[in-house]
Amino acid sequence: GSRESEFILEEIDRLNGIVTGYLDFARGKRILEKAETEIKRFLEGIVDQFRPRLARDNVLLEMEKNDSHPLVAIDRAALRQVVINLILNGVEAAMANKGTKAKVTVGYRQHNRKCIIDIKDTGGGITGRDARHIFEPFYTTRITGSGLGLFHSRRLVEQMDGQLTFESRPGGPTAFSIILPAADKEY
Numbered sequence: 001g002s003r004e005s006e007f008i009l010e011e012i013d014r015l016n017g018i019v020t021g022y023l024d025f026a027r028g029k030r031i032l033e034k035a036e037t038e039i040k041r042f043l044e045g046i047v048d049q050f051r052p053r054l055a056r057d058n059v060l061l062e063m064e065k066n067d068s069h070p071l072v073a074i075d076r077a078a079l080r081q082v083v084i085n086l087i088l089n090g091v092e093a094a095m096a097n098k099g100t101k102a103k104v105t106v107g108y109r110q111h112n113r114k115c116i117i118d119i120k121d122t123g124g125g126i127t128g129r130d131a132r133h134i135f136e137p138f139y140t141t142r143i144t145g146s147g148l149g150l151f152h153s154r155r156l157v158e159q160m161d162g163q164l165t166f167e168s169r170p171g172g173p174t175a176f177s178i179i180l181p182a183a184d185k186e187y
Contacts, residue, residue, distance in 0.1 A: 035073065036072075040069055062104070086178075093123025097124040107120075113181065114179050123174055127169075162181065
């Protein structure tokens with residue numbers, strides 16, 4: 001019942017509190033500093049940090065297998081916040097979708113000189129009004145809210161010359177994609 005969903009929201013807020021809090025650069029107070037980063041290792045670090053904690057809440061966090069090693073020029077702290085925010089949003093959607101195994105999958109792929117990070121969840125999907133307003137400031141489908149928010153997440157990604165998009169179907173799944181310019185070399 002609603003007691004359970006309240007607990008889920010509290011739990012998400014607790015997870016959020018551990019890793020975020022509105023950061024200065026989300027409010028434009030810090031200039032983003034780009035550093036060449038190997039995206040595979042970067043994402044694995046985040047997934048490895050969260051996997052055990054989410055497993056305790058019966059949420060599966062998985063990284064898609066990929067043996068390529070693309071480089072991107074990113075502000076690591078900013079992108080880390082965005083990825084964590086998208087993972088936690090996905091966790092919340094997946095936990096709220098009763099009768100399905102809650103699972104969030106993180107992956108990356110290369111396409112046309114871009115590196116695309118995909119974060120998919122087994123939640124019930126985003127449609128209609130929510131889909132139209134999801135990137136607006138202060139728009140939320142939640143009663144409580146902490147963390148970075150999609151408006152700020154999109155802004156940060158755009159400051160790194162990237163885009164934040166999503167695809168969703170009624171009933172799910174939902175996938176958020178962070179599309180970043182690939183750095184010139186790969187190793």
